[in-house]
Amino acid sequence: MENEERRATPKSIVVDIMNLMNLRTRVTCWEDDEEIHIDIWGDDLGILIGKGGATLQALQELVTIIVRRNYRETRRITLDVERYKERKRKKLREYAERMAEKAITTRKPVKLNPMTSRERKIVHDVLKEIPGVESRSEGEEPSRRVVITPTSS
Amino acid sequence: MKELLEYLAKALVDHPDRVEVTSVEGERSVILQLRVDPADVGKVIGKNGRIAQALRTLVKASATKEGRNAIVEIID
Numbered sequence: 267m268e269n270e271e272r273r274a275t276p277k278s279i280v281v282d283i284m285n286l287m288n289l290r291t292r293v294t295c296w297e298d299d300e301e302i303h304i305d306i307w308g309d310d311l312g313i314l315i316g317k318g319g320a321t322l323q324a325l326q327e328l329v330t331i332i333v334r335r336n337y338r339e340t341r342r343i344t345l346d347v348e349r350y351k352e353r354k355r356k357k358l359r360e361y362a363e364r365m366a367e368k369a370i371t372t373r374k375p376v377k378l379n380p381m382t383s384r385e386r387k388i389v390h391d392v393l394k395e396i397p398g399v400e401s402r403s404e405g406e407e408p409s410r411r412v413v414i415t416p417t418s419s
Numbered sequence: 420m421k422e423l424l425e426y427l428a429k430a431l432v433d434h435p436d437r438v439e440v441t442s443v444e445g446e447r448s449v450i451l452q453l454r455v456d457p458a459d460v461g462k463v464i465g466k467n468g469r470i471a472q473a474l475r476t477l478v479k480a481s482a483t484k485e486g487r488n489a490i491v492e493i494i495d
Contacts, residue, residue: 279430286423287481313480324476331470332430 276302276333276343283325289314301342304329305349314347319354322347358385362392362412366399369414380409420481420489424451427474432459448488451478460495 274282277295284291284306291308306314315322326345333339346352362378369376378389386403389412393401401414421442429435437456442449453474455463464471475491482489 282426283423283477286426287477288484313484316476316480321476321480324473324480327469327473328427328431328477331465332427336430 274336276329276339277304279329279332280304280306280325280345283329287314297341299341301344302333302339303344303346306345306347308348311347315350319350322350355388358388359392362389362414363396366393366396366414369416370398373416375413375415378412378414380405380411382408383410386410386412420449420478420485421451423481424453424474424478424491427477428453428455428463431470432456432462434459447486448490449482450490450492452492452494454494457495460493463493 275295277293281293284293289308289311291306291311294305294307296303313321314325316324322345326343329345330343333343344351358381365376365378381389390401390403393399393412393414398417399414400417401412403410404413405411421440425438425440428438428440432438432455434456437454437459439454441452441454443452453463462470463474465473471491471493478489478491
């Protein structure tokens with residue numbers, strides 16, 4: 267840490283933090299022109315994910331700020347723990363598909379659970395691909411939610 | 420926990436040599452007091468306190484692992 271000769275990378279910063287938290291992990295990283303993605307692997311990492319992913323989000327924010335300010339990095343930095351975010355996205359897509367089917371069979375609008383804007387975007391994108399339904403968001407944050415309506419045909 | 424907060428704070432500020440963390444240890448909880456150069460206070464608090472909140476979340480997670488509660492105070 268004190269050694270200025272060693273150039274820190276997003277990955278090495280995450281490894282440092284894992285060590286300081288006394289967590290046994292393996293950290294892998296891939297990057298392209300737009301994004302640097304870091305995956306953290308290990309057993310019993312629920313603590314690193316936190317309620318609703320809050321700890322993972324905090325970690326991602328801090329690593330992003332540290333890398334941006336120290337190394338003039340402008341690419342998006344994303345972190346995941348045991349593919350938590352990916353699994354969550356998959357569940358969200360499946361939920362959207364089930365609810366679309368419900369709207370079509372009952373011919374009634376279906377209100378989904380409140381979600382963050384990012385989650386709603388994933389849901390809207392799924393619904394766009396499903397014929398026979400339309401979607402919009404209604405309500406105020408943080409209880410803003412997607413409503414699926416069957417299109418009259 | 421002290422080392423974790425120190426590491427993160429030093430990486431966020433312009434004057435890492437002025438970062439100081441003192442801890443008051445209780446049986447089930449620990450209070451961490453973070454001091455930085457006056458010019459750097461905004462850097463550890465962030466817009467709407469976002470960075471301070473992220474620091475607290477991460478330090479608390481680390482404390483939970485040890486079965487303790489952690490409180491982070493930023494002294495300015």
